[in-house]
Amino acid sequence: AQSVTQPDIHITVSEGASLELRCNYSYGATPYLFWYVQSPGQGLQLLLKYFSGDTLVQGIKGFEAEFKRSQSSFNLRKPSVHWSDAAEYFCAVGAWGAQKLVFGQGTRLTINP
Amino acid sequence: DARVTQTPRHKVTEMGQEVTMRCQPILGHNTVFWYRQTMMQGLELLAYFRNRAPLDDSGMPKDRFSAEMPDATLATLKIQPSEPRDSAVYFCASGPGNPQETQYFGPGTRLLVL
Numbered sequence: 001a002q003s004v005t006q007p008d009i010h011i012t013v014s015e016g017a018s019l020e021l022r023c024n025y026s027y028g029a030t031p032y033l034f035w036y037v038q039s040p041g042q043g044l045q046l047l048l049k050y051f052s053g054d055t056l057v058q059g060i061k062g063f064e065a066e067f068k069r070s071q072s073s074f075n076l077r078k079p080s081v082h083w084s085d086a087a088e089y090f091c092a093v094g095a096w097g098a099q100k101l102v103f104g105q106g107t108r109l110t111i112n113p
Numbered sequence: 114d115a116r117v118t119q120t121p122r123h124k125v126t127e128m129g130q131e132v133t134m135r136c137q138p139i140l141g142h143n144t145v146f147w148y149r150q151t152m153m154q155g156l157e158l159l160a161y162f163r164n165r166a167p168l169d170d171s172g173m174p175k176d177r178f179s180a181e182m183p184d185a186t187l188a189t190l191k192i193q194p195s196e197p198r199d200s201a202v203y204f205c206a207s208g209p210g211n212p213q214e215t216q217y218f219g220p221g222t223r224l225l226v227l
Binding site for chain 2: 034036041042043044045046049090100101102103104105106
């Protein structure tokens with residue numbers, strides 16, 4: 001069975017600074033990988049996903065993530081954060097042929113002005 | 114702009130009462146998921162359906178929870194009887210059916226059981 005670890009429960013960065021959120025997965029084959037964002041009181045919205053091809057994927061709102069098979073990682077990055085990026089971020093892994101996703105515990109992002 | 118809708122958005126009830134949460138998936142999506150989100154456990158998959166048939170409900174407490182899809186436009190999650198530990202946000206999500214496709218989440222039902 002697949003699993004996901006997001007090592008950082010809470011991260012604080014200053015507006016305009018760069019951001020990297022970590023995600024490590026466990027799965028025996030090539031996984032599907034997703035990053036979702038949840039704003040307070042809202043449902044989850046997809047930022048980006050990887051399932052094959054180029055290991056650097058671009059998403060909405062200026063986010064990108066890189067799939068590194070050797071490190072079992074799928075870290076999310078943004079070169080310059082905006083105050084509106086304050087939210088909770090979830091990494092998720094899916095398996096080939098299966099519908100269900102396993103979500104990490106989430107990383108809460110706070111932006112300092 | 115197609116969206117998943119959930120009702121009610123908020124529910125406060127007393128222990129022992131029945132709770133019914135409803136979800137309308139995006140038209141044309143044949144896969145529906147129910148998740149529960151709590152501070153302690155994070156986001157947990159309770160059950161999911163494909164073409165209205167339950168595929169996996171292993172995450173759901175069977176003694177008090179039940180999930181159904183009476184038709185393609187409605188999914189329900191019932192808790193009977195409810196307990197304080199059921200207090201959580203319950204999300205419904207729908208997808209077009211391929212594993213690599215995006216799951217679209219509803220806004221959630223925030224449940225408080227007193």
